[in-house]
Amino acid sequence: MSEQSNLPATHGAHDNHGGEVDYATRDERGRYILPLEEHTPRITDIDPRAAKRAERQVAWLFTLGGACLAGGVAAYVAFDSRELISVPTIGRVSASNFWLGTLIGLGSFFIGAAAIHWARRLMPGEEAVDHRHPLRGDEQSRASAIEQFKRGAAESGFLSRPLVRRTMLGAMALFPLPLVVLLGDLGPSPKEKLRHTMWGDKRMTRIVNQGSGELVRPEDMAVGGLINAIPEGLERIQEETGTQNERAKSSIILVRMNPSEIKAQQGEGWDYEGILAYSKICTHVGCPISLYQQRTHALLCPCHQSTFDLSDAGRVVFGPAARHMPQLRLGVDAEGYLVALGDFAEPVGPSFWERG
């Protein structure tokens, strides 16, 4: 603020020669305020013919908008929802969707453009000035507000009758409780549900190829191969329960490698002649995995790129997953079908608090 005295006075010192700045006004922080620029009239302000032209343009835009909307209605009637047309650079698309959308879109665009053009060309072009009023109440209002509040508070006895105050606060604190409790039946209690899959229902469960729907025999699998599979009877359970819950837990992948390539398993001899069964549900947050690189035995989850080594007990080799993929113990039954001998040794899929 000290250099203020060196500057021209704020009032009356108009040395406007030579195009110098007009120091006419400053705001309360001492910053200079240039005056509002004088309004330069638009051509439509001075030339009645230009105004007339603008008027016609606006009317044309509105007319075009209305015509497009009417065209949209016609397109609704004209095209069956299944008809296709070829549009250059876009390809074969639904005719109804293309024409309806294009015409209605253009229609409302033109209406909008008309209104804006109207506002810009024919409505007042001169800027107006409003004042900002201080938001803070004046001293009198503030004092009066406080006083009235205090009077009401005193009249209520909220402060002078602690017994009422405390019991009220206590009761109100309990108020949300029933609301939360009433949500209890949103779902069943988790109990042990996350720990079991239908692989554990029987001592031996045959394995169904998820793609072909056929039971898997060991000789169906070549070394290096991968099969997406489900337990026999899953379709029936899905039918009965009407949910895909069991599928979300018991889907597996079968891979076959040379027994000599298996470095480790989750149980001694859980493979069957090099065939290994692993859960398909990622232990990170549960995406189903089926990207498998047979040379490195790496199983890659497409969701967050966790990678597991199926030749090494499903160990995590990369990514945000913390736990190995659970393995099933395999065997064959009397008729030579590949079977799982019991459930996974641990819950499949993502972790949860009670998992341990």
Added chain:
Amino acid sequence: MSNSTIPTTPQGKAADFLDERLSISKAIKSNISKVFPDHWSFMLGEVALYSFIILLLSGTYLTLFFKPSMVEVIYNGPYVPLKGVKMSEAFASTLHISFDVRGGLLMRQIHHWAALFFIGAMSIHMFRVFFTGAFRKPRELNWVIGTVLVLLGIVEGFMGYSLPDDLLSGTGLRITQGIIAAVPVVGTYVSFGLFGGEFPGQDVVSRFYTLHILLIPGLILALVGAHLMMVWYQKHTQWPGPGRTENNVVGYRLFPVYTAKAGGFFFVVLGLTTLISALVTINPVWMFGPYTPDQISAGSQPDWYMGFLDGAVRVMPNWEISAFGHTLSLNLIIPAIVLPGIMTTLLGLYPFVSVD
């Protein structure tokens, strides 16, 4: 009553009717000539508002045909590749909207595009407010409301694209379930509550539907109302320039210039959204197929506004603690719960902690 103006015209009589009952003359007198500053960046918030209106309208249309149910049905509609496939009613009715209802696909695509524009415009609007310092006193509270609106928009968008029950959205739900289950102590119960039991259950679509079409849009609508009322009451910020001070607003009047410009701009936004929806396919759920927990499309990605969460989950090291019979999944809690919690808290509180 000493009426100095006795209305004779029908409009005059209607206005008189309202004024005698609601004293609209006072409201009109003090608001109709309100001045708003002009700048292109002030249209970003308008785009968000208009996209929200488009969402309400197109969403209402979609509710007329969508069936929020996970009951399994066999598809028998016109889309040949999925004929005879088992799917939820939600997915089947989405196919019905896309292939049988004239204009249904258009409305679906308008709804999805408008959702992206809504969140995109809110984010860029937020950048504008941030980098121009418009969040500073007296507008801190409106910044907080804005932050909540962005969050609600993201949640609303996520719930919306979960509803069709297609393979991509089901994968998103699977990941959500895994993250909820990772929450210490209550996670498993919350997950069972949300899904009505184990994942995927039969309830999540109808529950998300109620939240998506009633609760969250209701909250957004209320907060948008508060947001606009505060802008109105506190008056809009303006860029510096000749004649602009801390104590005035320079611009055009609400009536007629802004009524025409803003009203017209709504139709422009609607028109462009419709055109894009007619020409550019978005979320072609028929190509993904119905959700089943043992399948996934390679390279599953959420909509862009969920990208920061997905990315955080991916880069997190695989830390997990198992002790005393409990599991603490730091690999999920930190990126998916703690990080967004800190980010949004800092964002919302920024006006109160930043120094001028």
